[in-house]
Amino acid sequence: xxxxxxxxxxxxxxxxxxxxxxxxxxxxxxxxxxxxxxxxxxxxxxxxxxxxxxxxxxxxxxxxxxxxxxxxxxxxxxxxxxxxxxxxxxxxxxxxxxxxxxxxxxxxxxxxxxxxxxxxxxxxxxxxxxxxxxxxxxxxxxxxxxxxxxxxxxxxxxxxxxxxxxxxxxxxxxxxxxxxxxxxxxxxxxxxxxxxxxxxxxxxxxxxxxxxxxxxxxxxxxxxxxxxxxxxxxxxxxxxxxxxxxxxxxxxxxxxxxxxxxxxxxxxxxxxxxxxxxxxxxxxxxxxxxxxxxxxxxxxxxxxxxxxxxxxxxxxxxxxxxxxxxxxxxxxxxxxxxxxxxxxxxxxxxxxxxxxxxxxxxxxxxxxxxxxxxxxxxxxxxxxxxxxxxxxxxxxxxxxxxxxxxxxxxxxxxxxxxxxxxxxxxxxxx
RNA sequence: GUGGCUGUAGCUCAGUUCGGUUAGAGCACCAGACUGUGGAUCUGGGCGUCGUGGGUUCGAAUCCCAUCAGCCACCCCA
Numbered sequence: 001x002x003x004x005x006x007x008x009x010x011x012x013x014x015x016x017x018x019x020x021x022x023x024x025x026x027x028x029x030x031x032x033x034x035x036x037x038x039x040x041x042x043x044x045x046x047x048x049x050x051x052x053x054x055x056x057x058x059x060x061x062x063x064x065x066x067x068x069x070x071x072x073x074x075x076x077x078x079x080x081x082x083x084x085x086x087x088x089x090x091x092x093x094x095x096x097x098x099x100x101x102x103x104x105x106x107x108x109x110x111x112x113x114x115x116x117x118x119x120x121x122x123x124x125x126x127x128x129x130x131x132x133x134x135x136x137x138x139x140x141x142x143x144x145x146x147x148x149x150x151x152x153x154x155x156x157x158x159x160x161x162x163x164x165x166x167x168x169x170x171x172x173x174x175x176x177x178x179x180x181x182x183x184x185x186x187x188x189x190x191x192x193x194x195x196x197x198x199x200x201x202x203x204x205x206x207x208x209x210x211x212x213x214x215x216x217x218x219x220x221x222x223x224x225x226x227x228x229x230x231x232x233x234x235x236x237x238x239x240x241x242x243x244x245x246x247x248x249x250x251x252x253x254x255x256x257x258x259x260x261x262x263x264x265x266x267x268x269x270x271x272x273x274x275x276x277x278x279x280x281x282x283x284x285x286x287x288x289x290x291x292x293x294x295x296x297x298x299x300x301x302x303x304x305x306x307x308x309x310x311x312x313x314x315x316x317x318x319x320x321x322x323x324x325x326x327x328x329x330x331x332x333x334x335x336x337x338x339x340x341x342x343x344x345x346x347x348x349x350x351x352x353x354x355x356x357x358x359x360x361x362x363x364x365x366x367x368x369x370x371x372x373x374x375x376x377x378x379x380x381x382x383x384x385x386x387x388x389x390x391x392x393x394x395x396x397x398x399x400x401x402x403x404x405x406x407x408x409x410x411x412x413x414x415x416x417x418x419x420x421x422x423x424x425x426x427x428x429x430x
Numbered sequence: 431g432u433g434g435c436u437g438u439a440g441c442u443c444a445g446u447u448c449g450g451u452u453a454g455a456g457c458a459c460c461a462g463a464c465u466g467u468g469g470a471u472c473u474g475g476g477c478g479u480c481g482u483g484g485g486u487u488c489g490a491a492u493c494c495c496a497u498c499a500g501c502c503a504c505c506c507c508a
Contacts, residue, residue, distance in 0.1 A: 003484075004501080006481095008499090009498085009499065009500095031457095055478080065431060065505095065506095066506080066507095079468060084506095084507095085508085112507080116506090116507080116508090117431095118431095118505090118507080119432090119504095119505085120499090120500075120501090121500095121501070121502075121503090122500090122501065122502085123508085124508080126507095127506060129507095129508085130508060138473075184492095197505085213504085213505095255507085283506065284508060285508075286508070287507075287508070297472090309507095310508065311507090311508030312508080313508075314508055315508095337467085339467080348478080367460085368461085368462085368465090368467095369467055370467065370468080371460080371461080371462095371463090371466080371467095372468090373467050373468040374467095374468055374469070375468085375469095376467095376468065376469090377468030377469040378468080378469050379469090380469085384467085386467070400467075400468090402468070402469090405468085407467085413435085426456075
């Protein structure tokens with residue numbers, strides 16, 4: 001026998017008990033997105049390397065070490081990768097399918113798996129799932145506020161109230177270059193006090209100096225020029241508008257002048273939802289912002305857009321920490337039990353008749369009736385229908401109400417109407 | 431990718447310090463008893479190459495090395 005094959009590192013199985021919580025989170029996401037007029041789309045999990053490279057930024061860690069490459073069958077084939085995030089694919093799909101021909105903005109969302117070759121940790125997996133919400137085609141600050149409000153509505157629908165929202169503006173092509181010069185001018189004399197990473201960032205990606213967590217770098221940023229003080233009139237106006245819209249919507253937020261995105265095509269609004277229960281390093285529930293420069297980078301017409309990505313696993317984890325996971329639901333409401341051997345066919349027929357009314361499973365195993373009843377009791381089924389050979393011949397069952405213990409004989413054909421009349425949510429779950 | 435901690439039954443763990451017969455407990459699972467036919471109780475049962483591979487030794491769950499996996503902190507982000 002070969003060695004047991006285990007799942008790859010950093011990926012995990014979501015079993016039925018936990019999957020119920022996922023369904024809750026996903027249903028809330030669909031509900032929130034639809035209520036804001038966002039439509040569900042699906043984009044491929046594999047995308048061309050170039051899309052991901054340019055969509056994420058070639059100098060980022062994601063590109064440098066976290067990309068999963070798809071092994072090409074021939075060297076000449078296009079290089080494909082597993083998507084590490086959804087936004088670039090969403091924008092590609094928007095243009096490629098002509099959604100830019102409709103009146104803007106396109107309000108789109110998707111839920112799906114993303115892949116990053118990180119070092120696994122609780123709340124951080126190599127395959128993880130995101131809710132991704134994008135409003136593409138319009139520069140209005142109202143859309144920034146809208147996607148934030150959507151995210152907040154989603155979290156609130158799940159009973160998550162204790163998050164914090166941090167907001168910042170990082171300007172645009174008109175004002176950021178000048179600000180970056182100011183930032184560099186501030187940091188250059190302090191270069192020797194910076195960590196090695198930040199010494200490099202000083203010239204390549206100075207915004208990143210602001211959110212460096214190295215103890216030696218942190219104090220220096222206190223006196224650094226703040227971009228909020230150096231926004232161009234348009235960006236300043238947009239920032240004010242986003243903030244006033246959030247206040248009007250009753251969404252509490254905190255200004256974090258050190259919240260940044262490292263890439264050039266991010267503009268103006270950036271934000272992040274956090275939750276303390278997620279613990280230190282992995283406390284981010286969702287993050288996003290405006291990315292007016294992305295479409296050009298991937299070869300399409302300049303088009304403003306804004307959105308966010310949220311971690312499904314992290315939301316589920318937070319619900320778990322709060323003890324708010326939904327109670328495990330029995331797999332069925334009715335179990336049809338064979339009292340004796342060779343009853344598979346009649347048991348299946350009884351179940352078939354009952355299924356239009358209630359979720360029904362069968363147990364025609366050779367175990368004793370006591371064992372089957374014990375299993376049914378533990379599983380929490382509402383009803384049990386028992387039949388032996390003689391009853392099968394007469395087309396009747398003993399129907400037992402597991403709560404009251406009451407039991408009566410009835411004809412198979414009576415099952416659906418009788419059980420259907422009982423108040424029982426036959427809703428679709430997970 | 432860097433550093434640290436940890437891997438024993440399906441799950442939670444004891445045993446490891448200081449090597450010594452057939453490696454333990456609870457939960458869960460299966461069978462039976464008890465109420466014809468239930469969640470409790472009782473009895474019995476498989477619980478396992480002690481993560482994997484190699485080494486030291488008369489002898490390794492225990493010591494050493496490697497490897498894989500999980501967790502924690504970085505890096506980064508969801």
